[in-house]
Structures are given as structure tokens and as C-alpha cells.
Amino acid sequence: MNVPHDTSAATAARLTVKSAEDMRELGRRLAALLRPGDLVLLSGELGAGKTTMTRGLGEGLGVRGAVTSPTFVIARVHPPLGDGPALVHVDAYRLSGGLDEMEDLDLDVSLPESVVVVEWGDGKVEDLSEDRLRVVIERAVGADAPTVVDGDDADAADDVRSVTVTGVGERWTGVDLTPLG
Numbered sequence: 001m002n003v004p005h006d007t008s009a010a011t012a013a014r015l016t017v018k019s020a021e022d023m024r025e026l027g028r029r030l031a032a033l034l035r036p037g038d039l040v041l042l043s044g045e046l047g048a049g050k051t052t053m054t055r056g057l058g059e060g061l062g063v064r065g066a067v068t069s070p071t072f073v074i075a076r077v078h079p080p081l082g083d084g085p086a087l088v089h090v091d092a093y094r095l096s097g098g099l100d101e102m103e104d105l106d107l108d109v110s111l112p113e114s115v116v117v118v119e120w121g122d123g124k125v126e127d128l129s130e131d132r133l134r135v136v137i138e139r140a141v142g143a144d145a146p147t148v149v150d151g152d153d154a155d156a157a158d159d160v161r162s163v164t165v166t167g168v169g170e171r172w173t174g175v176d177l178t179p180l181g
């Protein structure tokens with residue numbers, strides 16, 4: 001990518017992800033780009049694959065505990081197994097009050113020393129950090145979807161996701177996102 005003039009320009013990558021396992025692998029690759037204090041916002045409809053990606057991210061970071069949908073808790077802290085950052089996995093679906101409520105959670109962890117991943121965070125937790133990585137997961141439909149030939153391919157087409165990763169803020173300026181592809 002060559003965008004030398006506008007240093008505030010967001011860096012973006014658009015990827016096609018063909019299976020849940022590939023989504024997990026994308027999460028692992030994403031982990032390699034992350035450092036303490038980073039905020040990742042995941043958006044996409046129910047069942048898009050946000051938690052699946054976070055699972056891979058947890059594997060890539062090397063944190064304790066299985067990443068699951070935080071259904072009964074708003075946030076779950078996964079401590080690091082080694083020297084890396086903790087993973088704080090937030091499900092903001094039921095978080096209505098935005099940032100204040102997030103701070104009220106009183107997580108027993110230092111956010112600047114953690115990687116924070118928020119599902120459904122759009123419009124709620126951007127203020128946590130001016131710098132953020134925005135990941136949008138969409139089911140591939142129309143022109144993006146593979147042509148369906150028979151039953152098996154119909155299932156395969158259902159599994160295809162289109163993922164757009166956008167780095168916002170100074171932290172991500174000039175960061176090469178091509179290792180994700």
C-alpha cells in the first residue's frame with residue numbers, strides 16, 4: 001500500500017474468509033499485529049463470526065481460558081499464559097450506556113496493558129480509545145458469493161464471509177495489514 005501524503009488516512013484490508021476455521025486463523029494472524037492497549041471493535045450480524053475470530057485471537061495471544069460467547073457476563077478477562085497482554089472480551093450487545101457503563105464494570109485488569117476486543121461495540125465504546133481496529137464481518141451475498149451449483153456448494157456458500165479491517169488513528173497509520181491476507 002502506498003499512501004504517503006495523508007498520514008491520517010485509515011489503513012484497510014478486505015478479505016474473503018471461507019470457513020469458520022479460516023476465521024479462526026484470521027484471528028491468530030490479527031493477534032500478531034496487536035500490542036497492549038489496543039482496542040478491536042467487531043461488528044457483524046448475529047452468527048457472523050465475531051466470537052469465532054476472537055477465539056483465534058485468544059489462541060494467537062496465548063491467553064488462558066476458552067473464548068466463548070460472553071452470554072451471562074458482559075466482559076470476560078483472559079489472563080496471559082506468558083509475557084503477552086491479557087485479552088478482555090466484551091459483549092456490548094446489552095451495554096446501553098456506552099463508555100460509562102463499561103467503566104462501571106470495574107474490570108480487575110489494566111486496559112492499557114490488555115488487548116480489548118468488543119463485539120457489538122459500534123457507537124458505544126469508541127471513546128475507549130481514539131486508536132482502534134475496526135473489523136466488519138459480512139455474509140457474502142450477491143456478487144461476492146460463489147455460484148451455487150448443488151447442495152454441498154450451497155452449504156459452502158453459506159460459510160463465506162467478507163471481512164473488512166480498518167485501522168483508525170495514529171496507532172494504525174502506516175501499519176501494513178497485508179499479513180492478514
Ligand SMILES: Nc1ncnc2c1ncn2[C@@H]1O[C@H](COP(=O)(O)OP(=O)(O)OP(=O)(O)O)[C@@H](O)[C@H]1O
Pocket residue numbers: 017018019020021023044045046047048049050051052053069119158159160161
Ligand atoms: N466463514 C465463517 N466465519 C466464521 N464463522 C463461520 C463461518 N462459516 C460458518 N461459521 C459458523 O458461524 C457461526 C458463527 O458464530 P459466532 O458465535 O462466532 O458469531 P458471532 O458473530 O459472535 O454471533 P453473536 O452476534 O451471537 O455474538 C459458528 O457456528 C461458525 O462455525
Ligand SMILES: [Mg+2]
Pocket residue numbers: 050051052069119
Ligand atoms: Mg459472539
